[in-house]
Amino acid sequence: MSLLSIFRHFFTLGWVSFGGPAAHIGYFKTTFVDRLKWLSNEEYAQLVALSQMLPGPGSSQVGFALGYRQGGLGGAITAFIAFTLPSVILMLIAASVSAQFVEQAWLQGIIAGLKLLAVVVVADAIWGMAKQFCQRAITIVIALLSTIIMLVMSGLLSQLLVLALGAILGLLFLQQSNLMQKTQTHFNAPTAKARKRQVISWPPLVLFALLILGLPMAFAYWPQLNTLAISQHFYQAGSLVFGGGHVVLPLLEQSVGATLGQDTFLTGYALAQAVPGPMFTLATYLGYFLMPSAPILGALLATLMVFLPGFLLVLTVINQWQNLAAKPALRGVLMGINAAVVGLLASAFYQPIATSAIHHWSDAIFALLGFVLLYRFRPPIGLMVAGFALLGFLCSGL
Structure with a gap:
């Protein structure tokens, strides 16, 4: 298939x-x-x-893998750029307007x-993730x-x-849990012949590790590169996001x-809810303000770096993921991490989200x-954004 068609x-x-x-995955299924x-x-x-097993933006990883199946690495990159570009454009426009009228x-x-x-959306995300990832006593303990x-x-x-x-508590106590049980019922375990063909791709894994370890060292030893130092923060965040896009917050x-x-x-987080496409384009908005000397470059650099680790990991395991998913130890580790992510998001809900947004009983x-x-x-969600923006606008005139 041509790259133009994929785009x-x-x-x-x-x-x-x-x-x-979740909606993106539904759109992909209907279309592809x-x-x-x-x-x-x-x-x-x-x-x-596969996307559920790895850190990174889940729906974007599915789109990346779909492009990879149709056009190899070029198809994967094309799918990512095409699906993310509308959201990036809208977030750049929002950032520019915010900067002019701040x-x-x-x-x-x-x-x-x-x-x-943001208070409303994160509270809803915590509730939904808790119901999904904290169904047993040990996962509730991990979250708390x-x-x-x-x-x-x-x-x-x-x-x-x-x-x-x-991860440690999941390894110790959750190995027998049926992580992704519903998904696993849709396919059979790989045959012995298939297992021999499936191998981990080491180059993207090595690059993933080099970047997560090397970026902080590079900016420490070469101060002249500090204008690009925001890249390490977004790469680190993209490397640790388990459980959904809200966790990048x-x-x-x-x-x-x-x-x-x-x-x-x-504000960037709330706007990321309003635009179509992946929530990770919050990085576009933030990068715009983090590099005031070159805001467009900052926005694009932040966007690239927050998506990159998840895509490198997809390339690493896309031919071996079925074998990995079948391992009880890995399933237990992932269940423990997802429970910890609920607690991570719950703490962020209190500080800075609720404390910075709620100042009065109203x-x-x-x-x-x-x-x-x-x-x-x-x-x-677009209606919710419009409603709360209008509420804030009206209250500003009182």
């Missing part, structure tokens, strides 16, 4: 794929499985399972409204321990600690939130009403 299909989806990762017949339901279920009272009101929306640790001593090292704690907040300020950070009431509305009726 056309994914670019079209990039403009209409509202609703977050049901309509275009690129692959069977069983093969598509395998790609979805001192206006009406914009400050809109930002306050969007920060309340992770929350307490992050509230007591926040920071990147603490995040690594809670993820490691979740606490990871980036710890690394770049202080530099930007909470208003800019949470803010708490609006946030509570928004949560009930989102949980009970599931309105389009």
Whole structure:
């Protein structure tokens, strides 16, 4: 299949794929499985399972793998660019408007409204992830321990600690759990002949490791490169995101939130909910403000680096993932990590999201009403964004 054809299909989806990762996976199935017949339901279920196993943006990893199946590495890169480009364009426009009118009272009101929306969306994400990942006593304990640790001593090292704690406890107590049981019912285990053919691709794994270890060292030893130093923060965040796009929020907040300020950070998060395509384009908005001397370059660099680790890991295991998914130890580790991620997001909900958005009893009431509305009726997220932006705008004139 030509790269132009791959680009056309994914670019079209990039403009209409509202609703977050789960919705994106549904759009992909309708387009590439049901309509275009690129692959069977069983093969598509395998790609979805692969995205669930790895850190990174799940739906974008599925799209990357779909492009890889149709056009090799060139097809994978084309699919990523095409699907992500609409969201990047919209986030760049939003960042440019925000930079020009930042001192206006009406914009400050809109930002306050969007920060309340962030409270609503993250609360809903925590509730949904807790129901999915914390169904056993040990996973509840992991989530609670992770929350307490992050509230007591926040920071990147603490995040690594809670993820490691979740992995260890999952390895010890959750190996027999049926992780991805529903997905596994759609396909058979690989045959002995297939297992011989399937091998891990080492070059992307080596590059993944070199970047995660080498970027901090490079910027430490060559200060002249410090204008590009934001790349390491986004690469580290993309390397640690388990459990969905919302988890990029606490990871980036710890690394770049202080530099930007909470208003800019949470406004970008709320806007990432409103645009179609992957939530990871929050990095586009943040990168724009982190490199004021070259905002477009900063936005594109941040976007590339937050997606890159997830794609390198897909390339590493795409031919071997079925064997890996069948290992009980790995399934237990992943269940423990996902439970820890719930605690990670819960701590971020308190600080900085709720503490920076709720200053008055009326803010708490609006946030509570928004949560009930989102949980009970599931309105389009674009409508929620418009409603909270209008609320903030009206309140700014009072």
